[in-house]
Amino acid sequence: MAGVALGNVSKQYAHHRGSVEILRNVSITVEDGEFVSLVGRSGCGKTTLLRIVGGFVRPDAGSVLVDATPVRGPGSDRGVLFQQPMLFPWLTVLENTLFGPRAEGSYAADTRERAVELLRVVGLAGFEYHYPKQLSGGMMHRAAFARAMMVNPKIMLMDEPFGALDALTRAGMQQFLLELWERRRFTVILVTHDVEEAVLLSDRVAVMASAPGELVETIEIPLPRPRTYDVSESTEFVDLKRRVRQAVERARGGGSVVGADHARASG
Ligand SMILES: Nc1ncnc2c1ncn2[C@@H]1O[C@H](COP(=O)(O)OP(=O)(O)O)[C@@H](O)[C@H]1O
Ligand SMILES: [Mg+2]
Structure with a gap:
């Protein structure tokens, strides 16, 4: 079992005029096998x-x-997919994908075959022996995704993994992630600014306000599983999307200095 529990997490960064409060008292529990998205400006x-x-x-x-x-x-219990795909430039796509199992010492007879299959699924068949610099940005993201998935992490931390992809590729990757998650039920925390993506994929969507970052609302997504793209045409989906979007709107000025001053002035 591998859930995540944050209790009153706060973070400040040093700044030339003092310190800046980035996160204030963030508390959230993500259950083992749960898919939670984090949205906010x-x-x-x-x-x-x-x-x-x-x-x-x-x-x-x-x-x-x-x-x-x-x-x-x-x-290695936590797979991480950064906003910028972090591939090793001196390794081919296939070698990048095989890096985790090699580093972990979990390389088995079928490892190479699994890597080739994963690369096919993410649309990189034929690019196994290319180097990162020979790939487009979207292809690098997909290679990084395949690499992260190779070690079967119990928890996947994904930071806007599909933001840089074109709409069609993004839809394909979301569908792939849905299928993979249905099969393996790893725990996911997905950061996205795409409300539709958050609703399509998640069990729950956590909404953050800014300056300082605070969790202000959590919205359950009780859409049936397994899900496919078809669900996005249901009225339930559209309603949930509206609720999340409105929560993000409410969160916008909520924690800002200007908003706080207004609140004090009017209160
Ligand atoms: N290493 C750092 N040093 C100083 N400030 C930082 C650092 N990392 C992030 N920040 C600041 O923290 C705030 C939140 O950044 P980030 O977590 O990247 O937000 P988001 O991912 O929601 O866009 C921003 O104002 C950013 O400039
Ligand atoms: Mg970010």
């Missing part, structure tokens, strides 16, 4: 929060538990 602290769960950034306060154990750094 640009700069609200989504990436920082994901990096804290990944163990790349330490919070100033609060608790971060993965599988009921405090996070002390990165670990």
Whole structure:
């Protein structure tokens, strides 16, 4: 079992005029096998929060538990897909995909075959022996995705993984992620600014306000599983999308300095 539990996580960054509060008292529990999306405007602290769960950034306060154990750094229990695809430039696409199993010492007879199959699924058949610099941005994202999936992490932390892809490729990747998640039920925290993507994929959508980043609302997505794209035409889907969008709108000015001043002035 591998859930994630954040308790009153706060984070500040040093700034030339002092320190800036990025995250304030963020608490959320993501159950084992649950798919949770994190939405909110640009700069609200989504990436920082994901990096804290990944163990790349330490919070100033609060608790971060993965599988009921405090996070002390990165670990192979958590697969990470960064906003920028981080491929090793000196390795081919296939070698990049095989990196995890090799590093972990879990390389088996069928590992190479699985990598080739994963690369086919993400649309990179024929590019196994290309180097990252020979790929388009979207292809690098897909290679990074295949690499992250190769080690079967219990938790996947994904930071706007499909944001840079064209609409058709993005739809294909979302469908692929849905199918993979149905089969393996790993825990997912997905950062996205795409409300439709969040509703399509998630069990719950957590909405963040900015300056400082706070979790302000969590919306359940009780759409039936397994899901396919067809669900996006249902009235239930459209209603949920509207609810999430409205929550993001409400969250916008909510935590800002200007909003707080207004609140004080009028209160
Ligand atoms: N290493 C850092 N040092 C200083 N400020 C940072 C650092 N990382 C992020 N920030 C600031 O923290 C805020 C939140 O950033 P981020 O977590 O990337 O937000 P999001 O992913 O929601 O766009 C931004 O104002 C950003 O400039
Ligand atoms: Mg970000």
